[in-house]
Amino acid sequence: MSEDMSVYNELRLRKQLCDAVIRVDGVEFHVHKVILCSCSPYFRALFSHWSTPDCQIYDIHGVTAELMKVIVEFAYTGFVPVTQDNAQELFTAADRFNIMGILEACGDFIEQELSPQNCIGIWLFAETYYYPGLREKAFLFTLNHFEEVVATSEEFLSLPTEHLYEIVQSDQLSVKQEETVYEAILKWIAFAPEERKEYVCVLLSNVRLALISPKYIIKNVIENEFVKSSPEYRATVLETLNLIVDHMSKNFSKSLLCHSFARPRLPSSILLAVGGWTDGSPTNIIEAYDPRTDLWIRMDYPEHIRRAYHGAVFLNKSVYCVGGFDSVERFSTVHRFDLATHTWHEVSPMHSSRCFVSVTVMDEYIYAMGGYNGHSRLETAERYEPRSNQWTLIASMHEQRSDASSATLQNRVYICGGFNGRQCLSTAECYNPNTDQWTLITSMNSMRSGVGVIAYANRIFAVGGFDGSRRLATAEAYSPSTNTWDTVLSMKIPRSNFGISVIDDCLFVVGGYNGSTTASEVEYYDEKTNGWSDASNMEISRSALSCCVVHGLSTMANNAVLPFFHFPQMLDEEEEEMEA
Template identity: 35%
Template sequence: MDFTMKLRKLSKSRLNRPSPSSSKAKLNNKKVASKPKRCVCLPKDFAVTEFPRVWNDLRLHQQLCDGFIHTGENKTFCIHRAILSAASSYFKTLFTNALHKGQPEIYELTLQLPNHIVECILDYAYTGRCNITSDNVQMLLPAADQYEIVGIIQQCCQFLLEELRPSNCLGILRFAHHYFCRELENKGRRYVLYNFKKILRESLEFKDLLPEELEIILKDDELNIRNEETVFEAIMQWVEADAEGRKHHLGSLIHCARYGLMSFKFFTDVVMNNRHIQASPELQQMLYSASVFLVELDSKLSSDIDLNDPIARPRIPYEILFAVGGWSAGSPTNFVETYDTRSDRWFLSMNTDATPRAYHGLCMLDKLIYMIGGFDGNKHFNSVRCYNPISKEWKERACMYNARCYVSIYIVGGFNGTEVLSSAEVFDPVPQQWTFIHSMSSARSGVSLISHKDCLYALGGFNGVTRLNTGNFIFAGERYDPNQSPSWREIAEMFSPRSNFATAVLDEMIFVIGQTTIAYVECYDVVSNEWYDASPMNLNRSALNACVLTGLSNAKDYSYLSKVHEIGQGGSSDCPNN
């Protein structure tokens, strides 16, 4: 759906907002003091209401009708004024003459709307629902807004929310803003921020954004981008759509990018060599402080960035990594650490579970974290604990029948009491059977297993002689791609040997987390087949587990920006790893 052009056509008619005409009475024009409009578009308890069936039966058989609606296309509908009054405060005021007491009641009115829109309004009034489609929603929502039919407004907004796509979300966002649908606007804006890279690739609406609309999006802390180079590229993509008409907006848009988080090479080769910047001494002067910042950073032996400098202010991450429990200093822990990938910082949280444990399972479902089973050094657990990252509370859930640890679906490697294994099995939940797949090239216990992009990765582990990461003939990990080959294939080596550690996919990278003797964290790029350093955790831990939650409404609480603010206020309960 393309909402941009049609919205421009509708906006003029809405500003005038004509009153319905009547064949038997006319309402006097009267100015009423405007009040702030309360948003009703997406209530938390939204549900389609079923109206009494007899109402529609009476309508279809034209029985007990006491009024008429004429359309702009010269069609007449027989109606029941009481039923329309129940659906719309506007119609109630009109039909009961609430503004003109003592005057004869109105029985007829004309709505300057197409027949199919009037039919939708009547369908809702008599049944509680109407057929909303991508073809009629752009006319139906303004009509429902004009005639104060709250139920249709809610159903239209719910429809638009479900229709959000990278190709149409910018038009829906503008549409919601124009018609004061604040909840839809807020959710639409979050969708735009979270899917910004897809929008750049797929949306034809992007080039039609107003400069102030683009600036609001690009300045937002929640803009979901892996690097600031994307922001500069977006600015230039928008400008080049109409270079002569838009290049004068660069003065305000150029500040949307956080240049301190860019690579020095991109800044010098791309930003400063841009033709519009080359032609403008004013723009070059605006970027001078960024140039100094990056030159100083490039000359330092350490690559640490001063994140308190506004030019290097990190965005709020869309994905938050949670590392829970594990074995540390000879005993199990109940510590929780979260990782902010935008600032490359770990934070030690005090929102810990009451029971320390290791070798447990961890999974995410409906933005909740479930911790399953585990071991505390003496006892194996059958309990299930649930963490709500919004309320920051742990709660007990229904326990399993059996105590267990080392929870998994696929199973690879391991130790059978005699030897370290290289075999691999998969569980099919339909016939409820385990089936062997091709064995790994290396025997491993304490191996970490993770799936990413339709492949299975077995990383690290112990072969009975040494922990697997390097060596003349042993590789750190292997990849199993059932679509390409039945065999496991070796991948690049990790920097450090590991076993009994956690893995998680974050920002399209595989992170390996934990090991008894190190807090060192690495991440693997499956495309380039390379490993990179990440910031270390606060604690050395093994036998921990980790999972990633996306799109949390309070993601800022787990971000560097929030932690720095708390520390500045002297009230932080979470400790950052600097």
């Protein structure tokens, strides 16, 4: 609160120089008209157009005295106490009085409170009061958590038809299996079958049948009572089933791929595996992984430079490849891949050539630390600002580190392990951008070069690596609050120089070197179950790759992303069954 406003508020509390009284349910608020006018067009109109100049007492109905007290105090202090108990009621009052500051504070609070149980109610609430920003966020939350919404939300069963249609027709709807969409629609219809069965065709027509196995369609769709009640939709199901069978017998045209029933849902996030070392040389291959379908899709870009021992990060709708090695040159160059246009651009180079570099993102900056320039291991570090296209040197680390790994947590950059030219390291340190200082933290329990480091479940995980004699499967996690490392369940296979990322609330490790060969195997750790599980292998085995997760695909051009998520391959045993 400014000094001037502090004076006005003190005058209000003393009821001095006040020129109006707001009266709500018998409670009087002595105010200065000019202060309320400054925060609300409603009060400006009330004082200047809807009353006579000599009017001093204003009776306001339809709002509680408690809420009016909050509104008046906000006008004088700029502070509003938003809680779970008052958020929606306060939002409604602020909408009536057109107080943008309170609307924004309530909107931000409600957004933070979004859950699968309340997102539909918040979506409809924001639509009623025409608050498009909050409406869009609640809608996207519903799309991204659809399976849990259907399973746990009482609001789902009361969803208006047009809103359910908006959900199921969206390419952004996030489901692991398309059957979930079909079953959700049936659940909604069955809640009030007499009044809702007329919507069978219009809703079920948005189910991407070609993404569902023929066995499921035959068993659960064709003979369903609601499907049979809609001859039009049942005919569509049979036609689609015939096209799928033709595809599986290899006697089909490309028409199915263009059919709306075959268009894949757009994932909210995908994991990219970029570059690396395979078959004795660096590669430029990028593979994209969709955790919903457990599928890897190869993305070929001939113009992309072959590189290994580099860093790849995602920032502002672009993937940046930083430093690395092409078997001849250690790079200082940085290339940016624009996911909306599928084009590569070279940006400003780093101050140093860096292969075996550690790269991470924090506060809209890309950090590049350590590495090897062909002559020595580096302790220097620098950061890149995309807006100015400029790299700036920051404080050097305490240790020379190549083949380390880094992550960000709670506004700090953490770097762990690596190789200093003489030995593998167990040391770790963190960087504070506010002071431009590195601080050594407790060392890891193991020396780890070629380690994978990632922020996950509010801790820093250090996974795998090379301890100077063998590749490791072990993992450990650092808690900043206690400055301690705790042992975590080991991976299924040992590996170093692999990709590591967090997607779908799981920690993924991708490829790497197991001590004898490069690997294509992928596994993931789920903290909730404290277990490692296998995911689909990459198409190629490689080490020295870098992984990053691309978020917000829904805000990019669909036609720039969807081509990589093709019509899914049917299981061999299902093909044999259908052909038989």
